[in-house]
Amino acid sequence: MVRLSHAVCEILNVKENELQLELFNLLINPLESDYELTWHRDAISPETSDAEEIERLKIPHYGTQWNTALYDETCLLVVPRSHNRVRTAEERRITEHDPLSQQMPGQLRVHLCAGQTVFYNNNILHRAAYSKDSKRATLHACIGTTTGGHHRAENIFQHGLEWMREEKFRRTLPESMFGPYDNLIRLADQEKAKAAEAH
Structure with a gap:
Protein backbone atom coordinates (compact mmCIF):
# COMPACT_ATOMS: atom_id res chain seq x y z
CA MET A 1 0.00 0.00 0.00
CA VAL A 2 2.94 2.33 0.68
CA ARG A 3 4.12 2.07 -2.94
CA LEU A 4 0.60 2.81 -4.17
CA SER A 5 0.41 5.83 -1.87
CA HIS A 6 3.66 7.14 -3.31
CA ALA A 7 2.35 6.65 -6.86
CA VAL A 8 -0.87 8.51 -6.00
CA CYS A 9 1.11 11.38 -4.44
CA GLU A 10 3.15 11.64 -7.62
CA ILE A 11 0.08 11.56 -9.88
CA LEU A 12 -1.80 14.17 -7.82
CA ASN A 13 1.29 16.19 -6.87
CA VAL A 14 0.44 16.19 -3.15
CA LYS A 15 1.98 15.14 0.15
CA GLU A 16 0.89 11.95 1.92
CA ASN A 17 -0.88 13.83 4.73
CA GLU A 18 -3.22 15.32 2.08
CA LEU A 19 -4.48 11.92 0.87
CA GLN A 20 -8.04 10.84 1.55
CA LEU A 21 -9.11 7.19 1.47
CA GLU A 22 -12.34 6.94 -0.51
CA LEU A 23 -13.12 3.59 -2.05
CA ILE A 143 -7.97 8.11 -3.31
CA GLY A 144 -8.58 11.83 -3.31
CA THR A 145 -7.03 14.85 -1.68
CA THR A 146 -8.26 16.91 1.24
CA THR A 147 -8.39 20.00 -0.99
CA GLY A 148 -11.24 18.43 -3.00
CA GLY A 149 -13.80 19.08 -0.27
CA HIS A 150 -17.39 19.04 -1.50
CA HIS A 151 -16.38 18.01 -5.05
CA ARG A 152 -14.92 14.74 -3.76
CA ALA A 153 -17.77 14.25 -1.28
CA GLU A 154 -20.33 14.53 -4.09
CA ASN A 155 -18.49 11.83 -6.00
CA ILE A 156 -17.78 9.31 -3.24
CA PHE A 157 -20.57 9.57 -0.68
CA GLN A 158 -23.13 8.41 -3.24
CA HIS A 159 -21.99 4.89 -2.32
CA GLY A 160 -22.68 5.29 1.40
CA LEU A 161 -19.80 4.99 3.84
CA GLU A 162 -21.42 4.49 7.22
CA TRP A 163 -19.97 1.00 7.51
CA MET A 164 -16.47 2.48 7.32
CA ARG A 165 -17.04 4.42 10.53
CA GLU A 166 -16.88 1.28 12.64
CA GLU A 167 -13.67 0.82 14.60
CA LYS A 168 -13.44 -2.77 13.42
CA PHE A 169 -13.08 -1.44 9.85
CA ARG A 170 -10.29 0.96 10.84
CA ARG A 171 -8.43 -1.93 12.48
CA THR A 172 -8.26 -3.73 9.12
CA LEU A 173 -6.26 -0.89 7.56
CA PRO A 174 -2.48 -0.79 7.38
CA GLU A 175 -1.04 1.97 9.54
CA SER A 176 -0.09 3.96 6.44
CA MET A 177 -3.83 4.38 5.70
CA PHE A 178 -4.85 5.75 9.12
CA GLY A 179 -4.22 9.36 8.04
CA PRO A 180 -6.15 9.09 4.74
CA TYR A 181 -8.96 7.28 6.58
CA ASP A 182 -9.18 10.00 9.24
CA ASN A 183 -9.27 12.63 6.48
CA LEU A 184 -12.25 10.85 4.91
CA ILE A 185 -14.19 10.68 8.18
CA ARG A 186 -13.45 14.37 8.80
CA LEU A 187 -14.88 15.24 5.36
CA ALA A 188 -17.96 13.10 6.00
CA ASP A 189 -18.57 14.89 9.30
CA GLN A 190 -18.18 18.30 7.63
CA GLU A 191 -20.66 17.37 4.89
CA LYS A 192 -23.13 16.05 7.47
CA ALA A 193 -22.88 19.29 9.47
CA LYS A 194 -23.44 21.39 6.32
CA ALA A 195 -26.51 19.34 5.41
CA ALA A 196 -27.92 19.80 8.93
CA GLU A 197 -27.40 23.58 8.74
CA ALA A 198 -29.23 23.71 5.41
CA HIS A 199 -32.39 22.19 6.92
Missing part, protein backbone atom coordinates in the same frame (compact mmCIF):
# COMPACT_ATOMS: atom_id res chain seq x y z
CA PHE A 24 -11.45 0.20 -1.93
CA ASN A 25 -13.19 -2.96 -3.04
CA LEU A 26 -12.78 -6.17 -5.00
CA LEU A 27 -14.21 -6.66 -8.48
CA ILE A 28 -14.97 -10.31 -9.29
CA ASN A 29 -16.43 -12.23 -12.21
CA PRO A 30 -20.12 -13.23 -12.22
CA LEU A 31 -20.84 -16.93 -11.72
CA GLU A 32 -24.01 -17.54 -13.73
CA SER A 33 -24.12 -15.10 -16.65
CA ASP A 34 -21.96 -12.46 -18.30
CA TYR A 35 -22.46 -8.92 -17.05
CA GLU A 36 -21.75 -5.50 -18.56
CA LEU A 37 -21.68 -1.95 -17.27
CA THR A 38 -22.76 0.92 -19.50
CA TRP A 39 -20.54 3.63 -20.95
CA HIS A 40 -20.35 6.39 -18.36
CA ARG A 41 -18.33 8.95 -16.45
CA ASP A 42 -18.46 8.38 -12.69
CA ALA A 43 -19.09 12.01 -11.74
CA ILE A 44 -21.12 13.31 -14.72
CA SER A 45 -24.44 11.75 -15.72
CA PRO A 46 -25.16 10.90 -19.39
CA GLU A 47 -28.04 13.42 -19.57
CA THR A 48 -25.79 16.36 -18.64
CA SER A 49 -25.95 19.13 -21.25
CA ASP A 50 -22.84 20.20 -23.17
CA ALA A 51 -22.78 23.52 -21.31
CA GLU A 52 -22.96 21.86 -17.89
CA GLU A 53 -20.46 19.20 -18.94
CA ILE A 54 -17.97 21.95 -19.85
CA GLU A 55 -18.37 23.48 -16.39
CA ARG A 56 -18.11 20.12 -14.60
CA LEU A 57 -14.93 19.25 -16.48
CA LYS A 58 -13.32 22.54 -15.40
CA ILE A 59 -13.45 21.43 -11.75
CA PRO A 60 -10.04 20.10 -10.68
CA HIS A 61 -10.37 16.38 -10.13
CA TYR A 62 -8.59 16.06 -6.77
CA GLY A 63 -8.28 12.30 -7.05
CA THR A 64 -7.32 9.21 -9.01
CA GLN A 65 -8.80 5.78 -9.43
CA TRP A 66 -7.10 2.49 -10.17
CA ASN A 67 -7.49 -1.21 -10.85
CA THR A 68 -4.87 -3.75 -9.74
CA ALA A 69 -5.42 -7.16 -11.35
CA LEU A 70 -4.79 -10.28 -9.28
CA TYR A 71 -5.36 -12.41 -12.41
CA ASP A 72 -4.89 -11.52 -16.08
CA GLU A 73 -7.97 -9.59 -17.22
CA THR A 74 -9.44 -7.45 -20.01
CA CYS A 75 -12.69 -6.21 -18.46
CA LEU A 76 -12.12 -2.44 -18.57
CA LEU A 77 -12.81 -0.43 -21.72
CA VAL A 78 -11.94 3.28 -21.96
CA VAL A 79 -11.88 6.12 -24.46
CA PRO A 80 -8.38 7.59 -24.00
CA ARG A 81 -8.17 11.34 -23.28
CA SER A 82 -11.96 11.69 -22.95
CA HIS A 83 -11.64 12.75 -19.29
CA ASN A 84 -10.92 16.39 -20.10
CA ARG A 85 -13.26 17.18 -22.98
CA VAL A 86 -16.96 17.28 -23.78
CA ARG A 87 -18.39 14.19 -25.44
CA THR A 88 -18.64 14.19 -29.21
CA ALA A 89 -22.12 13.93 -30.76
CA GLU A 90 -21.61 10.19 -31.31
CA GLU A 91 -20.34 9.63 -27.75
CA ARG A 92 -23.37 11.49 -26.42
CA ARG A 93 -25.72 9.39 -28.58
CA ILE A 94 -24.14 6.18 -27.29
CA THR A 95 -24.05 7.16 -23.61
CA GLU A 96 -27.68 8.31 -23.72
CA HIS A 97 -29.31 5.82 -26.09
CA ASP A 98 -27.02 2.81 -26.67
CA PRO A 99 -24.89 2.61 -23.51
CA LEU A 100 -23.85 -1.03 -23.97
CA SER A 101 -22.54 -0.33 -27.47
CA GLN A 102 -19.45 -2.23 -28.53
CA GLN A 103 -18.80 0.37 -31.23
CA MET A 104 -17.71 3.40 -29.19
CA PRO A 105 -15.31 5.41 -31.41
CA GLY A 106 -11.74 5.25 -30.13
CA GLN A 107 -12.48 2.66 -27.45
CA LEU A 108 -9.53 0.77 -25.98
CA ARG A 109 -9.72 -2.50 -24.07
CA VAL A 110 -7.26 -2.42 -21.17
CA HIS A 111 -5.20 -5.61 -20.93
CA LEU A 112 -3.82 -6.17 -17.43
CA CYS A 113 -1.53 -9.03 -16.45
CA ALA A 114 -1.68 -10.30 -12.88
CA GLY A 115 0.02 -7.74 -10.65
CA GLN A 116 -0.35 -4.83 -13.07
CA THR A 117 -2.15 -1.60 -12.17
CA VAL A 118 -3.87 0.99 -14.34
CA PHE A 119 -4.55 4.48 -12.94
CA TYR A 120 -7.25 6.65 -14.50
CA ASN A 121 -9.39 9.73 -13.99
CA ASN A 122 -12.95 8.56 -13.33
CA ASN A 123 -14.34 11.20 -15.69
CA ILE A 124 -12.91 9.19 -18.57
CA LEU A 125 -15.61 7.50 -20.66
CA HIS A 126 -15.43 3.88 -19.57
CA ARG A 127 -17.38 0.69 -19.10
CA ALA A 128 -16.72 -2.89 -18.07
CA ALA A 129 -17.60 -6.28 -19.55
CA TYR A 130 -17.40 -9.28 -17.21
CA SER A 131 -17.34 -12.87 -18.45
CA LYS A 132 -18.54 -15.70 -16.22
CA ASP A 133 -15.89 -17.89 -17.84
CA SER A 134 -12.90 -15.66 -16.99
CA LYS A 135 -11.67 -15.59 -13.42
CA ARG A 136 -11.47 -12.03 -12.13
CA ALA A 137 -10.31 -10.60 -8.84
CA THR A 138 -9.25 -6.98 -9.22
CA LEU A 139 -8.60 -4.45 -6.50
CA HIS A 140 -10.56 -1.31 -7.37
CA ALA A 141 -9.88 1.88 -5.45
CA CYS A 142 -9.83 5.64 -5.46
Whole structure:
Protein backbone atom coordinates (compact mmCIF):
# COMPACT_ATOMS: atom_id res chain seq x y z
CA MET A 1 0.00 0.00 0.00
CA VAL A 2 2.94 2.33 0.68
CA ARG A 3 4.12 2.07 -2.94
CA LEU A 4 0.60 2.81 -4.17
CA SER A 5 0.41 5.83 -1.87
CA HIS A 6 3.66 7.14 -3.31
CA ALA A 7 2.35 6.65 -6.86
CA VAL A 8 -0.87 8.51 -6.00
CA CYS A 9 1.11 11.38 -4.44
CA GLU A 10 3.15 11.64 -7.62
CA ILE A 11 0.08 11.56 -9.88
CA LEU A 12 -1.80 14.17 -7.82
CA ASN A 13 1.29 16.19 -6.87
CA VAL A 14 0.44 16.19 -3.15
CA LYS A 15 1.98 15.14 0.15
CA GLU A 16 0.89 11.95 1.92
CA ASN A 17 -0.88 13.83 4.73
CA GLU A 18 -3.22 15.32 2.08
CA LEU A 19 -4.48 11.92 0.87
CA GLN A 20 -8.04 10.84 1.55
CA LEU A 21 -9.11 7.19 1.47
CA GLU A 22 -12.34 6.94 -0.51
CA LEU A 23 -13.12 3.59 -2.05
CA PHE A 24 -11.45 0.20 -1.93
CA ASN A 25 -13.19 -2.96 -3.04
CA LEU A 26 -12.78 -6.17 -5.00
CA LEU A 27 -14.21 -6.66 -8.48
CA ILE A 28 -14.97 -10.31 -9.29
CA ASN A 29 -16.43 -12.23 -12.21
CA PRO A 30 -20.12 -13.23 -12.22
CA LEU A 31 -20.84 -16.93 -11.72
CA GLU A 32 -24.01 -17.54 -13.73
CA SER A 33 -24.12 -15.10 -16.65
CA ASP A 34 -21.96 -12.46 -18.30
CA TYR A 35 -22.46 -8.92 -17.05
CA GLU A 36 -21.75 -5.50 -18.56
CA LEU A 37 -21.68 -1.95 -17.27
CA THR A 38 -22.76 0.92 -19.50
CA TRP A 39 -20.54 3.63 -20.95
CA HIS A 40 -20.35 6.39 -18.36
CA ARG A 41 -18.33 8.95 -16.45
CA ASP A 42 -18.46 8.38 -12.69
CA ALA A 43 -19.09 12.01 -11.74
CA ILE A 44 -21.12 13.31 -14.72
CA SER A 45 -24.44 11.75 -15.72
CA PRO A 46 -25.16 10.90 -19.39
CA GLU A 47 -28.04 13.42 -19.57
CA THR A 48 -25.79 16.36 -18.64
CA SER A 49 -25.95 19.13 -21.25
CA ASP A 50 -22.84 20.20 -23.17
CA ALA A 51 -22.78 23.52 -21.31
CA GLU A 52 -22.96 21.86 -17.89
CA GLU A 53 -20.46 19.20 -18.94
CA ILE A 54 -17.97 21.95 -19.85
CA GLU A 55 -18.37 23.48 -16.39
CA ARG A 56 -18.11 20.12 -14.60
CA LEU A 57 -14.93 19.25 -16.48
CA LYS A 58 -13.32 22.54 -15.40
CA ILE A 59 -13.45 21.43 -11.75
CA PRO A 60 -10.04 20.10 -10.68
CA HIS A 61 -10.37 16.38 -10.13
CA TYR A 62 -8.59 16.06 -6.77
CA GLY A 63 -8.28 12.30 -7.05
CA THR A 64 -7.32 9.21 -9.01
CA GLN A 65 -8.80 5.78 -9.43
CA TRP A 66 -7.10 2.49 -10.17
CA ASN A 67 -7.49 -1.21 -10.85
CA THR A 68 -4.87 -3.75 -9.74
CA ALA A 69 -5.42 -7.16 -11.35
CA LEU A 70 -4.79 -10.28 -9.28
CA TYR A 71 -5.36 -12.41 -12.41
CA ASP A 72 -4.89 -11.52 -16.08
CA GLU A 73 -7.97 -9.59 -17.22
CA THR A 74 -9.44 -7.45 -20.01
CA CYS A 75 -12.69 -6.21 -18.46
CA LEU A 76 -12.12 -2.44 -18.57
CA LEU A 77 -12.81 -0.43 -21.72
CA VAL A 78 -11.94 3.28 -21.96
CA VAL A 79 -11.88 6.12 -24.46
CA PRO A 80 -8.38 7.59 -24.00
CA ARG A 81 -8.17 11.34 -23.28
CA SER A 82 -11.96 11.69 -22.95
CA HIS A 83 -11.64 12.75 -19.29
CA ASN A 84 -10.92 16.39 -20.10
CA ARG A 85 -13.26 17.18 -22.98
CA VAL A 86 -16.96 17.28 -23.78
CA ARG A 87 -18.39 14.19 -25.44
CA THR A 88 -18.64 14.19 -29.21
CA ALA A 89 -22.12 13.93 -30.76
CA GLU A 90 -21.61 10.19 -31.31
CA GLU A 91 -20.34 9.63 -27.75
CA ARG A 92 -23.37 11.49 -26.42
CA ARG A 93 -25.72 9.39 -28.58
CA ILE A 94 -24.14 6.18 -27.29
CA THR A 95 -24.05 7.16 -23.61
CA GLU A 96 -27.68 8.31 -23.72
CA HIS A 97 -29.31 5.82 -26.09
CA ASP A 98 -27.02 2.81 -26.67
CA PRO A 99 -24.89 2.61 -23.51
CA LEU A 100 -23.85 -1.03 -23.97
CA SER A 101 -22.54 -0.33 -27.47
CA GLN A 102 -19.45 -2.23 -28.53
CA GLN A 103 -18.80 0.37 -31.23
CA MET A 104 -17.71 3.40 -29.19
CA PRO A 105 -15.31 5.41 -31.41
CA GLY A 106 -11.74 5.25 -30.13
CA GLN A 107 -12.48 2.66 -27.45
CA LEU A 108 -9.53 0.77 -25.98
CA ARG A 109 -9.72 -2.50 -24.07
CA VAL A 110 -7.26 -2.42 -21.17
CA HIS A 111 -5.20 -5.61 -20.93
CA LEU A 112 -3.82 -6.17 -17.43
CA CYS A 113 -1.53 -9.03 -16.45
CA ALA A 114 -1.68 -10.30 -12.88
CA GLY A 115 0.02 -7.74 -10.65
CA GLN A 116 -0.35 -4.83 -13.07
CA THR A 117 -2.15 -1.60 -12.17
CA VAL A 118 -3.87 0.99 -14.34
CA PHE A 119 -4.55 4.48 -12.94
CA TYR A 120 -7.25 6.65 -14.50
CA ASN A 121 -9.39 9.73 -13.99
CA ASN A 122 -12.95 8.56 -13.33
CA ASN A 123 -14.34 11.20 -15.69
CA ILE A 124 -12.91 9.19 -18.57
CA LEU A 125 -15.61 7.50 -20.66
CA HIS A 126 -15.43 3.88 -19.57
CA ARG A 127 -17.38 0.69 -19.10
CA ALA A 128 -16.72 -2.89 -18.07
CA ALA A 129 -17.60 -6.28 -19.55
CA TYR A 130 -17.40 -9.28 -17.21
CA SER A 131 -17.34 -12.87 -18.45
CA LYS A 132 -18.54 -15.70 -16.22
CA ASP A 133 -15.89 -17.89 -17.84
CA SER A 134 -12.90 -15.66 -16.99
CA LYS A 135 -11.67 -15.59 -13.42
CA ARG A 136 -11.47 -12.03 -12.13
CA ALA A 137 -10.31 -10.60 -8.84
CA THR A 138 -9.25 -6.98 -9.22
CA LEU A 139 -8.60 -4.45 -6.50
CA HIS A 140 -10.56 -1.31 -7.37
CA ALA A 141 -9.88 1.88 -5.45
CA CYS A 142 -9.83 5.64 -5.46
CA ILE A 143 -7.97 8.11 -3.31
CA GLY A 144 -8.58 11.83 -3.31
CA THR A 145 -7.03 14.85 -1.68
CA THR A 146 -8.26 16.91 1.24
CA THR A 147 -8.39 20.00 -0.99
CA GLY A 148 -11.24 18.43 -3.00
CA GLY A 149 -13.80 19.08 -0.27
CA HIS A 150 -17.39 19.04 -1.50
CA HIS A 151 -16.38 18.01 -5.05
CA ARG A 152 -14.92 14.74 -3.76
CA ALA A 153 -17.77 14.25 -1.28
CA GLU A 154 -20.33 14.53 -4.09
CA ASN A 155 -18.49 11.83 -6.00
CA ILE A 156 -17.78 9.31 -3.24
CA PHE A 157 -20.57 9.57 -0.68
CA GLN A 158 -23.13 8.41 -3.24
CA HIS A 159 -21.99 4.89 -2.32
CA GLY A 160 -22.68 5.29 1.40
CA LEU A 161 -19.80 4.99 3.84
CA GLU A 162 -21.42 4.49 7.22
CA TRP A 163 -19.97 1.00 7.51
CA MET A 164 -16.47 2.48 7.32
CA ARG A 165 -17.04 4.42 10.53
CA GLU A 166 -16.88 1.28 12.64
CA GLU A 167 -13.67 0.82 14.60
CA LYS A 168 -13.44 -2.77 13.42
CA PHE A 169 -13.08 -1.44 9.85
CA ARG A 170 -10.29 0.96 10.84
CA ARG A 171 -8.43 -1.93 12.48
CA THR A 172 -8.26 -3.73 9.12
CA LEU A 173 -6.26 -0.89 7.56
CA PRO A 174 -2.48 -0.79 7.38
CA GLU A 175 -1.04 1.97 9.54
CA SER A 176 -0.09 3.96 6.44
CA MET A 177 -3.83 4.38 5.70
CA PHE A 178 -4.85 5.75 9.12
CA GLY A 179 -4.22 9.36 8.04
CA PRO A 180 -6.15 9.09 4.74
CA TYR A 181 -8.96 7.28 6.58
CA ASP A 182 -9.18 10.00 9.24
CA ASN A 183 -9.27 12.63 6.48
CA LEU A 184 -12.25 10.85 4.91
CA ILE A 185 -14.19 10.68 8.18
CA ARG A 186 -13.45 14.37 8.80
CA LEU A 187 -14.88 15.24 5.36
CA ALA A 188 -17.96 13.10 6.00
CA ASP A 189 -18.57 14.89 9.30
CA GLN A 190 -18.18 18.30 7.63
CA GLU A 191 -20.66 17.37 4.89
CA LYS A 192 -23.13 16.05 7.47
CA ALA A 193 -22.88 19.29 9.47
CA LYS A 194 -23.44 21.39 6.32
CA ALA A 195 -26.51 19.34 5.41
CA ALA A 196 -27.92 19.80 8.93
CA GLU A 197 -27.40 23.58 8.74
CA ALA A 198 -29.23 23.71 5.41
CA HIS A 199 -32.39 22.19 6.92
